Amino acid sequence: MNMDPRWGDWKDAPPPVNETEIVETIDCDIAVAGAGIAGVTCACRAAQNGLKAVVLEKSGKWNARGGNIGVANSAFMRSMGYENDLEELAREWIKRCCSRCDETVLWRYLLNSEHAMNWLLDIVTRPEYGVRPELQACLYRGDTYFEHMGSHRFFDGPMAKKGARPGASDAVYAMYTESLKYNARYLMNTPAVQLEKTDGRITAVIGKNDKGYVRVRAAKGVVLATGDIGGNEEMCADLAPMAAACKSSTYSPRGVNTGDGHRMGLWAGGTFEDGPFPIIFHPQAFSFANYCFMFVNRSGKRFMNEDNNIQAKSVTLRRIGQDYAWSILDGSWAEMIPASLEYGGGIFWGLDHAPGESGFTVEGTKRIFDMARRSGSYVEAETPQSLAEQMGVPPEVFVSTLREYNEMCRNQKDVLFGKRKELLMPLETPPYIGLKFGPSVLAVVGGLRVDGNCAVLDAQGNVIPGLYAAGNTMGGRYGVDYAMVIPGTSHGTALTFGWLLGEILAGRNIL
Numbered sequence: 085m086n087m088d089p090r091w092g093d094w095k096d097a098p099p100p101v102n103e104t105e106i107v108e109t110i111d112c113d114i115a116v117a118g119a120g121i122a123g124v125t126c127a128c129r130a131a132q133n134g135l136k137a138v139v140l141e142k143s144g145k146w147n148a149r150g151g152n153i154g155v156a157n158s159a160f161m162r163s164m165g166y167e168n169d170l171e172e173l174a175r176e177w178i179k180r181c182c183s184r185c186d187e188t189v190l191w192r193y194l195l196n197s198e199h200a201m202n203w204l205l206d207i208v209t210r211p212e213y214g215v216r217p218e219l220q221a222c223l224y225r226g227d228t229y230f231e232h233m234g235s236h237r238f239f240d241g242p243m244a245k246k247g248a249r250p251g252a253s254d255a256v257y258a259m260y261t262e263s264l265k266y267n268a269r270y271l272m273n274t275p276a277v278q279l280e281k282t283d284g285r286i287t288a289v290i291g292k293n294d295k296g297y298v299r300v301r302a303a304k305g306v307v308l309a310t311g312d313i314g315g316n317e318e319m320c321a322d323l324a325p326m327a328a329a330c331k332s333s334t335y336s337p338r339g340v341n342t343g344d345g346h347r348m349g350l351w352a353g354g355t356f357e358d359g360p361f362p363i364i365f366h367p368q369a370f371s372f373a374n375y376c377f378m379f380v381n382r383s384g385k386r387f388m389n390e391d392n393n394i395q396a397k398s399v400t401l402r403r404i405g406q407d408y409a410w411s412i413l414d415g416s417w418a419e420m421i422p423a424s425l426e427y428g429g430g431i432f433w434g435l436d437h438a439p440g441e442s443g444f445t446v447e448g449t450k451r452i453f454d455m456a457r458r459s460g461s462y463v464e465a466e467t468p469q470s471l472a473e474q475m476g477v478p479p480e481v482f483v484s485t486l487r488e489y490n491e492m493c494r495n496q497k498d499v500l501f502g503k504r505k506e507l508l509m510p511l512e513t514p515p516y517i518g519l520k521f522g523p524s525v526l527a528v529v530g531g532l533r534v535d536g537n538c539a540v541l542d543a544q545g546n547v548i549p550g551l552y553a554a555g556n557t558m559g560g561r562y563g564v565d566y567a568m569v570i571p572g573t574s575h576g577t578a579l580t581f582g583w584l585l586g587e588i589l590a591g592r593n594i595l
């Protein structure tokens with residue numbers, strides 16, 4: 085997608101920084117903008133490969149969040165008896181992205197994610213980090229959006245012990261600490277603001293700190309790894325309108341993911357993948373669970389096949405312009421939920437668990453209900469009429485929707501939305517329960533067009549020498565929607581392309 089004149093002012097490059105305002109110049113091999121999972125991985129691998137790496141970070145520390153790191157295979161997976169067929173993953177991914185992902189980029193991920201994960205596992209399992217890896221077996225099992233094994237979580241590391249979700253935080257902490265041993269340098273509270281081009285090549289990135297501007301000259305390249313555009317309303321309005329319309333975001337820290345790398349890349353002659361950009365939506369704005377039984381919108385009517393994965397549920401709510409819906413259960417939930425997991429599942433339906441463990445426990449589910457109750461997202465009543473009143477949906481419509489639904493369950497045929505008969509379980513045992521759930525934006529996963537070496541491409545499809553992008557700043561991974569072929573591929577691709585860039589810039593693994 086080339087620059088569109090209708091886009092807001094964000095597309096316009098600022099005037100170059102005045103030479104007199106540069107207070108410091110640093111020379112290095114690679115300059116990385118952003119100390120998230122992509123940037124820290126890149127700096128760590130590059131430094132291990134003997135390159136002098138300097139990282140500019142907008143906030144005061146490295147950043148990470150979330151639990152699942154999805155890769156195609158790993159030595160750990162193989163040791164547990166799991167191996168994915170890469171061709172099957174590729175076909176599935178391309179199908180779900182309607183061929184709008186970049187197949188070269190996708191195959192670079194598929195072929196290299198195992199190397200990147202094995203390398204990371206080697207670091208995080210050292211005694212000083214003490215991570216215990218585990219696979220996420222909470223997967224959607226429906227045949228249409230089947231999720232494959234490959235999502236890794238990291239338990240017992242220093243960050244998890246401090247209360248972080250077991251996963252990305254311990255990965256990034258360990259890589260950051262490791263990179264320091266190889267003399268990677270981090271300039272915290274120093275956002276990258278501009279790139280410098282000399283004779284057509286990107287030669288430096290300018291950062292801004294409380295003393296003035298810092299020029300970081302990079303002999304081998306500048307890597308844009310500043311995350312996504314989700315925190316920039318104007319950019320979302322132009323490039324990801326569904327994200328702009330969504331009131332809830334769970335990204336942290338607030339205010340850093342403002343598409344700075346996207347803009348710097350664009351100003352330097354880069355282009356974006358075609359829009360609208362794909363978005364990671366999770367249905368976690370209210371309750372942390374929704375299951376697959378009967379969903380009603382604010383009019384008290386069903387609006388979708390409830391048997392679907394988390395991305396589909398969130399996107400459908402956004403498409404109908406609603407911030408939330410109600411998921412209905414009844415007093416037999418302790419039997420219904422586990423019975424449904426065989427056919428569906430995945431996060432926000434089953435509980436996080438390792439292979440061989442159950443995705444359901446009564447206590448774990450009660451904890452989710454209690455959390456929802458405390459936030460006003462759980463209601464319970466002895467009659468459908470009273471439940472509807474508590475949910476604030478028209479009682480007559482809801483009662484009739486429920487009657488119709490129960491009739492379809494008895495007939496084992498969903499004539500409205502075609503839900504599989506195995507999941508048609510009548511809701512007629514009091515107390516009736518309503519769980520409010522709605523979509524939240526985690527990240528917008530579209531970005532700068534790159535080639536298979538993560539080199540940013542101009543409008544003619546030529547590489548801009550010296551300029552690279554990784555993580556959510558790069559394009560080509562998804563195209564249409566966040567394809568959950570393996571859960572956690574936003575982290576998994578950030579890790580893989582960060583690692584790959586640490587190789588490529590050291591003269592290895594070049595396509």
Ligand SMILES: Cc1cc2nc3c(=O)[nH]c(=O)nc-3n(C[C@H](O)[C@H](O)[C@H](O)COP(=O)(O)OP(=O)(O)OC[C@H]3O[C@@H](n4cnc5c(N)ncnc54)[C@H](O)[C@@H]3O)c2cc1C
Nearest residue numbers: 118120121122142150151152276311344555556572574575
């Ligand atoms: C609550 C939550 C849970 C999630 N869980 C998962 C999960 O389980 N699995 C998964 O795959 N994904 C998950 N995600 C998505 C995932 O966190 C991101 O997609 C991923 O971290 C992107 O990595 P990144 O390195 O590209 O960007 P980020 O992690 O966003 O890092 C970008 C970094 O760049 C810095 N920065 C920004 N602008 C500048 C600038 N101008 N100069 C210098 N630095 C800058 C930022 O401060 C930040 O440190 C989750 C997201 C959220 C919000």
